[in-house]
Amino acid sequence: MLVLDGVTKQFGRARAVDTVSLTIPRGQFVGVIGRSGAGKSTLLRMINRLGDPSAGRISWDGSDVTALKGRALRDWRRRCAMIFQQFNLVGRLDVLDNVLMGRLAHADGWRAMAKLWSRDDRAIAMAALAQMDIAPLAPQRAETLSGGQQQRVAICRALVQEPEIVLADEPVASLDPRSSRIVMDALSRINRHFGLTVLVNLHSLDIARTYCDRLVGMAAGKLVFDDVPAALTDGVARDLYGLEANEVLERDDAPAPESGLAVTA
Amino acid sequence: MSDAPADLRAAFLARGAEMEAAYPQMFRADWRTRAGTIGLIGGALLVYVLGLYDLEFSPSVIFHGMWRLADIVGLMLPPSPGTWDRFLLYLDALGQTLSIALLGTLAAALLSVPFGFLAARNVVANGILHVLIRRSLDTIRSIDTLIWALIWINVVGLGPFAGALAIASSDFAAYAKLMSEAIEAADRRPVEGVAASGGGRLTAIRFGIVPQVLPILASQVLYYFESNTRSATIIGVVGAGGIGLHLSEAIRVLEWQETSFLILMVLVTVAIIDALSGRLRGAIIGRR
Numbered sequence: 321m322l323v324l325d326g327v328t329k330q331f332g333r334a335r336a337v338d339t340v341s342l343t344i345p346r347g348q349f350v351g352v353i354g355r356s357g358a359g360k361s362t363l364l365r366m367i368n369r370l371g372d373p374s375a376g377r378i379s380w381d382g383s384d385v386t387a388l389k390g391r392a393l394r395d396w397r398r399r400c401a402m403i404f405q406q407f408n409l410v411g412r413l414d415v416l417d418n419v420l421m422g423r424l425a426h427a428d429g430w431r432a433m434a435k436l437w438s439r440d441d442r443a444i445a446m447a448a449l450a451q452m453d454i455a456p457l458a459p460q461r462a463e464t465l466s467g468g469q470q471q472r473v474a475i476c477r478a479l480v481q482e483p484e485i486v487l488a489d490e491p492v493a494s495l496d497p498r499s500s501r502i503v504m505d506a507l508s509r510i511n512r513h514f515g516l517t518v519l520v521n522l523h524s525l526d527i528a529r530t531y532c533d534r535l536v537g538m539a540a541g542k543l544v545f546d547d548v549p550a551a552l553t554d555g556v557a558r559d560l561y562g563l564e565a566n567e568v569l570e571r572d573d574a575p576a577p578e579s580g581l582a583v584t585a
Numbered sequence: 586m587s588d589a590p591a592d593l594r595a596a597f598l599a600r601g602a603e604m605e606a607a608y609p610q611m612f613r614a615d616w617r618t619r620a621g622t623i624g625l626i627g628g629a630l631l632v633y634v635l636g637l638y639d640l641e642f643s644p645s646v647i648f649h650g651m652w653r654l655a656d657i658v659g660l661m662l663p664p665s666p667g668t669w670d671r672f673l674l675y676l677d678a679l680g681q682t683l684s685i686a687l688l689g690t691l692a693a694a695l696l697s698v699p700f701g702f703l704a705a706r707n708v709v710a711n712g713i714l715h716v717l718i719r720r721s722l723d724t725i726r727s728i729d730t731l732i733w734a735l736i737w738i739n740v741v742g743l744g745p746f747a748g749a750l751a752i753a754s755s756d757f758a759a760y761a762k763l764m765s766e767a768i769e770a771a772d773r774r775p776v777e778g779v780a781a782s783g784g785g786r787l788t789a790i791r792f793g794i795v796p797q798v799l800p801i802l803a804s805q806v807l808y809y810f811e812s813n814t815r816s817a818t819i820i821g822v823v824g825a826g827g828i829g830l831h832l833s834e835a836i837r838v839l840e841w842q843e844t845s846f847l848i849l850m851v852l853v854t855v856a857i858i859d860a861l862s863g864r865l866r867g868a869i870i871g872r873r
Contacts, residue, residue: 416611435614442612443601450600458611482593514593 321345322367322485322517327376329362329541336362338541339376344519346484349511351532351549352521355561359541360521364487367519368402369393380485398425401478403507405490407470411463415454415473418462419445422480441480448476452506468499475506479514486510488520492527504531525557661845671843675831679850681745682827685820686813689752694806696757701764701802708768708790719765726758734820745826752813752820763805767798800870807862814855 322344329337337359344350352360365371367378369388378386385396401422409418423441424432431437437445449455452472457465462473471491478486488507492500508531511518522528528535529549537545537552537560545556605612666672702708704718734751741747776793784792821829828847835843 437614439605439612440598440601443604444594444597446604446608446611447597447600450604451597455604455608458608479593480597514591514596516593 321381322519323377323379324363324367325377325379327363327366327373327378329359329366329371330374335541337366337373340538340541340543341376342536342543342546344517346517347511347515349508349518349531349533350520350536351528351534352519352536352538353523353525353528353545353560354538356523358538360538361489363538364402364489364519364521367485368397368400368487370402394425398481399483400485400487401481401483403471403474403478403486403488403491405493407467407474409462409470409473409477411461413462414459415449415462415465416442416445416458418473419448419476419480422477425481444480445476448479449473451479452476466499467495468502471495471499471503472506475503475510479510483516485517485519488518490521490523493523500527507531525552525561657841660841663842664846664849665842666846667840667843675828675847675850678821678826678828678831679854682817682821682829682851683814683854685745685748685752685817685825685827686810688749689817690756690806690810690813692749692753693756693760693809694802696753697760697764697802700757700761701768701798702790704761704765705768706765707771707773708794719762722758722761725754726762728755730755730816731820731823734823734825738824743824743826748817748820748825748827751825752816756809756813760802760805760809764798764802767801768794771797803869804866807866811855811858811862814858815851818851 322342324340324342326339326341327337328335328339340359340363352363354360362371366373367385369385373386376386377384380396380400388396410421417435420437420441423437423445427437427441446455446458449458452475454469454472454476457469457473462470465473474491486507491507492503495503504527507518507520510516520532522532529552532549535545535547535549535552536543537556539560545552545560666675700718700722704715704722706715709715709718730751733754734748737747737750737754741750771794775797776789779789779793817825817827818829818832821827821831822833824830828851832844832847832851835841835847
């Protein structure tokens with residue numbers, strides 16, 4: 321269970337995240353929505369500790385992760401995988417090596433530096449790629465892949481960390497509708513299949529409504545909505561998005577979920 | 586798909602044998618590339634050791650030399666110009682060195698603009714012309730500033746003018762090369778955008794390429810100005826004017842306190858230029 325208690329992030333005089341308290345049980349698929357600049361990314365990055373909260377407490381299964389350092393911090397990051405909007409792969413390394421980055425916290429430091437990956441690490445990485453239907457791309461350089469393929473490589477990297485929670489920061493904002501659907505389906509699959517908690521920042525309301533068990537709305541750093549997707553009426557969305565509302569409420573090119581999966585929620 | 590959460594590691598490992606059979610090459614460490622890397626590092630080390638042996642390198646010489654160096658450093662303290670008149674003389678020479686660096690760098694920058702464009706393959710498509718310009722630039726660039734100084738001293742006589750010419754000669758070719766590479770690496774899409782709006786070839790270069798390469802060139806020129814302040818000191822030694830002449834003279838007559846004072850003057854100057862050019866560079870490139 322992930323618990324955020326009064327989490328605040330101050331940048332100079334601006335409050336990017338303002339006393340957010342939130343409890344997320346294991347296995348939930350939670351969408352964080354809100355207009356750009358609402359503090360969604362900052363919130364997610366604080367959970368992975370890429371940014372430190374100015375105030376408040378974040379804990380996972382009762383243990384505080386806000387003040388972790390060194391080895392313990394790296395272990396926490398191993399358990400809470402991060403997926404980025406721009407994928408954040410190492411373009412010049414091949415796909416397999418990129419996925420194996422997710423094994424770094426498990427591997428022996430010096431062997432990893434020499435790229436002497438164990439047979440099991442390679443097997444896990446290849447199986448993850450196969451799970452995402454991109455195993456044949458393993459020897460290619462990551463930068464030669466399309467956006468959708470790169471994001472799936474990033475998901476593999478997250479998976480092989482053997483995480484307990486997956487944070488995804490606008491994972492489909494740079495992708496076309498078809499790739500968006502493939503990536504969101506993949507996240508949905510790992511949530512159901514492996515029982516991983518997924519916390520995903522989304523700009524598009526339709527994707528959020530389609531895939532998430534629960535929606536959390538942010539505006540100007542504050543938590544302003546927390547309920548099941550059905551409770552998010554157009555009126556609430558208009559409050560949340562202001563002038564951008566018409567843009568995010570457009571439904572024509574919204575991706576449909578993989579058949580047979582949407583009902584299991 | 587099962588309803589109960591599956592153990593990730595176990596699920597993936599279960600497919601290990603299948604994966605190994607399907608993609609055997611992904612399970613082998615690439616020993617050929619690895620052996621190549623190790624061989625290359627070993628070879629380089631061997632050459633280095635052989636070189637030391639050939640140059641009669643001996644640890645004892647270094648060791649005894651270190652004591653001598655410590656002696657000299659001791660003699661350098663405290664740095665002092667000797668007399669007030671000397672100080673003014675040195676200050677004047679330092680100003681001369683700075684002018685050599687500034688004029689040389691500026692002349693090189695201006696001269697390099699047309700050559701940079703001519704040497705860029707996406708501007709001048711003619712293969713023969715391209716190779717010809719590139720090779721001439723390479724030739725000019727391969728001659729060091731010091732050699733240029735010796736040549737120009739014989740042409741225009743001793744003094745700062747020869748120094749400025751020397752810096753301009755060697756640097757203009759370097760800038761032209763840097764610039765042509767920046768032009769070739771420039772994003773093609775803005776050029777297409779200008780051309781598609783009805784712009785001519787020259788306007789496409791002016792508005793599509795120049796805004797992209799200008800910050801790169803400007804930051805290079807600023808960096809070179811700093812580096813050329815040091816170069817201008819060195820060419821002063823061979824008679825191209827400036828503070829270098831005083832420096833070599835001070836060392837020759839074993840005036841160590843004056844030597845250290847002169848070194849300090851150059852050091853402070855370079856540090857000031859470095860700080861200024863850093864700010865200028867930031868202003869030109871613009872903060873993101």
